[in-house]
Amino acid sequence: MKLHWSPRSPFVRKVMIVLHETGQLDDVELVRSVVALSQPPNPELLADNPLGKIPTLITDEGMALFDSRVICEYLDQRSNAGLVPSDPGARMQALRWQALGDGLTDMLLLWRTELTRPTGPWQAVTDGWLAKVRACMTQLENEVSNLRTAPFGIGHIAIACALGQLDFRWPDSDWRRQFPKLAALGAEWDGRQSISVTAIKNDQADDNSLTLGHLSFAPH
Structure with a gap:
């Protein structure tokens, strides 16, 4: 392949x-x-x-x-690894978590692209993404107990990748302080070899736009 x-x-x-x-x-x-x-x-x-x-x-x-x-x-x-469960209930939960993780990643990628526009970002759009990203993180924090008890699968993988993107592009967000249960679970995932060896890396030294704008989860 x-x-x-x-x-x-x-x-x-x-x-x-x-x-x-x-x-x-x-x-x-x-x-x-x-x-x-x-x-x-x-x-x-x-x-x-x-x-x-x-x-x-x-x-x-x-x-x-x-x-x-x-x-x-x-x-x-x-x-035949079972990362996508065959049981209908477990499958739907895993796909739901995958959709949440992928959706969060999508917003973070689009947000960065918006910030690089030569004419400047559209504030109404970025404000909307900020509200949605905060809502996603709050939802994940509230679901940590279910995430921890479910067998590691595609939903966990998608969420781990979203958190990795948050660290890569928005290192000043300090999300772990605001979402401690999710931070603890993320640290557990980081201990898996598949997660640790695939951490996002920048292989383009001329990219000076890795971190743009500001993302804060602090109460406001």
Whole structure:
């Protein structure tokens, strides 16, 4: 298999965690693919994925799979690892947590892109994202007990990647102080090899926009 990959992408990280968890890392060739919303599409990636997005997985049969959710489910089924539960109730809970984690990551990525606009960010949009990100974090804090008791799976992976993106792009947010139960659970996840070895890394030394703007979870 071939994976269009970047060490900076939280959604690629989801796939990498699943590869580690399911023992399939050696089955995949990693292809460094640079993408940016503000740049022309990567032609090599576009040839495999008309959406021009990563992650993109090319299976042994030559099928191109798009979107981390689709790829992760394919890899889980391929290995029969059970990261996506088969029980209907457990499956729906895991997919719900995945949607929450992925949605939080999406907002953080879009927020950063908005802040890099040459004409400046649209304040009404960024204010809305701030409210939604705070609400997501509060929801996760309230669900820590359920997250801790459920078997580690795709929902936990998505949330871990969202928290990793928060640390990578918004290191001044001090989210652990405001959400201590979630911080403690996140520290437990960080102890898993699949989480620790896939931590987001910046491999582009000329990127001077890693941290932009300010995100605070302090009461206001």
